[in-house]
Amino acid sequence: MLKSLFKKVLGFSAEKGLKQADQKSPQKQPLSNSLDQNTAELEKKFELCADIVFRKFTINCEPPINAVAVFADTMIDEKIGSKTILGAILQETTSLPVDVKITKSNAIEILKSRLLTTMSIKETSDLLEFEDFVLQGGVAIVIDGSLTALICFVGGLQGRAIDEPITEPVVRGPRDGFVEDYKTNISLIRRRIKSTRLKVELLQVGELSKTTVAICYIKGIVHDLLIEEVKTRISRIKIDVAMGSGPIEEMIADEPFSIFPLIEYTERPDKVAGSLAEGRVAIIVDNTPMTLIVPTTFVSLVQASEDYYNHFIFASFVRSIRFVALNIALLLPAVTVAIMSFHQEIIPDKLLGIIISNRKELPLPIWAEVLVMEMFFEILREAGVRLPRTIGQSVSIVGGLVIGQATIEAGFVGYIPVIVVALTAVASFAIPNYGAGTTIRILRFGLIISATLMGLVGVMLSLMLILFYLCGLRSFGVPYLSPIAPLIPGDLKDTFFRAPWWAMLTRPRFTGAKEPSRMDTNQGPTKPSKGKE
Amino acid sequence: MEQKVKISGTQLAMLLFIFVTSTLVIYVPAFTATEAKESAWLAASVLPFTFGYLTLWVIYKLGSNFPTQTIFQYGGIIVGRFLGKGLGIAYIIFLLVMDILVLREFSDFLAMTTLPLTPRLWVLFSIVGVATYGAYQGLEVIVRSVQFVFGIYLGGFATAILLGLSNFEFGRLLPIMEEGLMPIIRGSIVPSSWYGEIVILAILFPLINKPKEIKKNGLIALVAITVFVTVDVAVTIGVLGSKLTSSFAVPLWSMARSIELGEVVQRLESFLLIFWITGVVIKTTLLTYLICLGFNQVFGFKNRKVVLGGVAVFELFIGEFMLGNASQMHVILQKFWPPFGMVFELGIPAFLLAIIKLRKKNPKPKKSAG
Numbered sequence: 096m097l098k099s100l101f102k103k104v105l106g107f108s109a110e111k112g113l114k115q116a117d118q119k120s121p122q123k124q125p126l127s128n129s130l131d132q133n134t135a136e137l138e139k140k141f142e143l144c145a146d147i148v149f150r151k152f153t154i155n156c157e158p159p160i161n162a163v164a165v166f167a168d169t170m171i172d173e174k175i176g177s178k179t180i181l182g183a184i185l186q187e188t189t190s191l192p193v194d195v196k197i198t199k200s201n202a203i204e205i206l207k208s209r210l211l212t213t214m215s216i217k218e219t220s221d222l223l224e225f226e227d228f229v230l231q232g233g234v235a236i237v238i239d240g241s242l243t244a245l246i247c248f249v250g251g252l253q254g255r256a257i258d259e260p261i262t263e264p265v266v267r268g269p270r271d272g273f274v275e276d277y278k279t280n281i282s283l284i285r286r287r288i289k290s291t292r293l294k295v296e297l298l299q300v301g302e303l304s305k306t307t308v309a310i311c312y313i314k315g316i317v318h319d320l321l322i323e324e325v326k327t328r329i330s331r332i333k334i335d336v337a338m339g340s341g342p343i344e345e346m347i348a349d350e351p352f353s354i355f356p357l358i359e360y361t362e363r364p365d366k367v368a369g370s371l372a373e374g375r376v377a378i379i380v381d382n383t384p385m386t387l388i389v390p391t392t393f394v395s396l397v398q399a400s401e402d403y404y405n406h407f408i409f410a411s412f413v414r415s416i417r418f419v420a421l422n423i424a425l426l427l428p429a430v431t432v433a434i435m436s437f438h439q440e441i442i443p444d445k446l447l448g449i450i451i452s453n454r455k456e457l458p459l460p461i462w463a464e465v466l467v468m469e470m471f472f473e474i475l476r477e478a479g480v481r482l483p484r485t486i487g488q489s490v491s492i493v494g495g496l497v498i499g500q501a502t503i504e505a506g507f508v509g510y511i512p513v514i515v516v517a518l519t520a521v522a523s524f525a526i527p528n529y530g531a532g533t534t535i536r537i538l539r540f541g542l543i544i545s546a547t548l549m550g551l552v553g554v555m556l557s558l559m560l561i562l563f564y565l566c567g568l569r570s571f572g573v574p575y576l577s578p579i580a581p582l583i584p585g586d587l588k589d590t591f592f593r594a595p596w597w598a599m600l601t602r603p604r605f606t607g608a609k610e611p612s613r614m615d616t617n618q619g620p621t622k623p624s625k626g627k628e
Numbered sequence: 629m630e631q632k633v634k635i636s637g638t639q640l641a642m643l644l645f646i647f648v649t650s651t652l653v654i655y656v657p658a659f660t661a662t663e664a665k666e667s668a669w670l671a672a673s674v675l676p677f678t679f680g681y682l683t684l685w686v687i688y689k690l691g692s693n694f695p696t697q698t699i700f701q702y703g704g705i706i707v708g709r710f711l712g713k714g715l716g717i718a719y720i721i722f723l724l725v726m727d728i729l730v731l732r733e734f735s736d737f738l739a740m741t742t743l744p745l746t747p748r749l750w751v752l753f754s755i756v757g758v759a760t761y762g763a764y765q766g767l768e769v770i771v772r773s774v775q776f777v778f779g780i781y782l783g784g785f786a787t788a789i790l791l792g793l794s795n796f797e798f799g800r801l802l803p804i805m806e807e808g809l810m811p812i813i814r815g816s817i818v819p820s821s822w823y824g825e826i827v828i829l830a831i832l833f834p835l836i837n838k839p840k841e842i843k844k845n846g847l848i849a850l851v852a853i854t855v856f857v858t859v860d861v862a863v864t865i866g867v868l869g870s871k872l873t874s875s876f877a878v879p880l881w882s883m884a885r886s887i888e889l890g891e892v893v894q895r896l897e898s899f900l901l902i903f904w905i906t907g908v909v910i911k912t913t914l915l916t917y918l919i920c921l922g923f924n925q926v927f928g929f930k931n932r933k934v935v936l937g938g939v940a941v942f943e944l945f946i947g948e949f950m951l952g953n954a955s956q957m958h959v960i961l962q963k964f965w966p967p968f969g970m971v972f973e974l975g976i977p978a979f980l981l982a983i984i985k986l987r988k989k990n991p992k993p994k995k996s997a998g
Contacts (some may be wrong), residue, residue, distance in 0.1 A: 434898075437742060437743070438742065438898040440895045440898070441895050441896075441898050441899075443891055443892050443894065444891070445891070548746075549743060549746060549750075549751070549754065550742060550743065551742070551898055551901060551902055552738060552742060552743060552751070552754075552901065552905060553754070555901075555902050555905040555906065556754050556755065556758050556905065556909065559758050559762070559773070559777075559905070559906065559909040560757075560758045560761060560762075562773050562776060562777070563758070563761055563762040563765050563769055563770075563773055563913070564761075564765075566765070566768075566769040566770075566772040566773050566776065567765040567766070567768075567769045574772065576772060576776060579775070579776055580772035580773065580774075580775040580776040581636075581639075581771075581772055581775060582638070582639075582775045
């Protein structure tokens, strides 16, 4: 019942569905022999596409052959194009050896092998494919009397330069981050894994957007079933426009309504490379710097790439701090409410005295104060994110200092909720994964409410509920809470603490069981023996 | 019901440990101290362990004869289809009673200690809700949750008991066996019936991945339970003395109250509550799951949602309205539950095993259904 209601609200129904998808069964549309006919056909196709240019020219030979270059002038580098394509064809025909004669039948072959100087050339005889190539930024050359067309890629698409990843900055570690162009992103990964075992497979998603999706994995380490699963899930997507990795993430996740992020996204190529080496699969989506990594476990949301660059003792320390922060961010407001309203006896006498003297004249009960302040903080945070950076600061000053201070001094809210909310906020910033941070924020409100209703009992029952939920989650078949539940002792080396690199001998069991060994044993540094000299 | 799920040996031991101790740990000092006085720790260990081991042995022997079936299924093979159905129903009732008693113990305890103003129905509703959700998620989720909370659960209680040692006086545990053996035997009846709860193995048996190790892992769990409970009882009595222990309804709780380390660490009993909740939730969740499995295997009910909903409503109704007040509950736990439980824990399985043994001695020419 609820389900059908839900479906109605969301606009599902069996009869509807994507009409475009059904109509467009890709039938081949061969190029014809005559240039005029081809040009007419193409002009009809690209009608009212102001960015598509038809450049007609003639190849110098006996008899002259007419040809046309079709390209999107917004997507190519005109300098390179005019030099390597038109320049080559129009000027260099004279420098051909004498015995080479261009005729209609061999024009394509000679152009390809002797004249055009672009690195990447494709041939096609299908108009649909032709269309795709042109829209991807290729320069297509159609020659009279020839059934195939040549596509030269000269690049020149404007893109952002490789920049420091804004969402995941590090102190120690590489500072390059993914950009929007998927080719650059693949190059960033390839730079780190120079092996033929790193495979890159391209898929296309979106009827209109034709977004390129690249699946990267290391053959031999990754489970074949996992790749198959990723591919089937991605090719199942039928959508008009696939905008970045967000929609794809939601459509290939294991659970339709999971609060926890079941797919990790990152801006850092080093993180992706590391994940690939563990037997995971990266999904690069064109036009977004956020690359998806599957499968994901809960623990990997608390791991930062920094951990792998710092000395393992520091990294372990920082990571355990992060777990503490995670718990504070999740639980502190709820536990405060529970203790203050149900279990006052836990509070030591002296502290209780301070609290009572502070709370004597406050109008609201503690749970209302905490809820309101939490809500206020969330609004403040959201306002700070959306505003330009310069105004953002004044938001934090007005919000944090003025309102926070004023509410306390006016006697609306006690000190404790403000301290608690501030602590919670700071702790929640210590969670490296933004998605996981959001989950924690949502759960925090639920926990505050259950603490209001039943104190610590309510908090604990809610936590058990969350635990049951978490234990049931899977990300591409891998239990979300592994390696803690189910317990895999060997994989605990990279959870609450990070083992030294020379002890990270095996890959995680769920993803890397195919080739478990990562390095030779006994590589740990040893003290030089004192006796020998 | 998913039958493919397999529980590993460690998971099984952890599961049994939490399952048995979650009700034992809080109440058992009171029940044993009432009868056995200073020797309560003996009453809580030797005989109950023996009883638990006997149960384990019988269940293991039974299970080895039918390694792919639960007691709901092989009951019918041993005593015939009609009686087997009855047996199945009886076991479902047994599980239901156990579940409701656990729920009531816990909600009464909460009403007594931390949530005096909250309606009991609401408390029951919350726990049953969580348990039903967990059972709906299935056995795999339950065992994984057990693995997750095991450290917290054990660590929490161990810390509480260890901190309790600060008020421990050995003299309170003396004299040993002042009035002979009888009080100890009487005192060990209640804990025995709780140790015997490992009878759930009879249902879990086919779901365990290495059936040969069940005996070993069951024994590990039993030994751990015994050590844990013995220490629990001994420390509680050593701190409170046998008189106080027997007069408190929840002695461990009161013991934790007495802990005081400096000015900051005091009144830790609410933390004890946290650890106890994890155990109780796991226990009721597993029971709910097993009941649901029973309905499936005895009556062939396939729709898990309906069964779970029905069980939840039934439990709420009985738990809230049919069991009287807390002191009546106490009597039920002390007088009614032990014989009732023991019949199902050791009586019926031993009877079934005897039938099998007799049949094997005088094999019938045809394999009749009964």
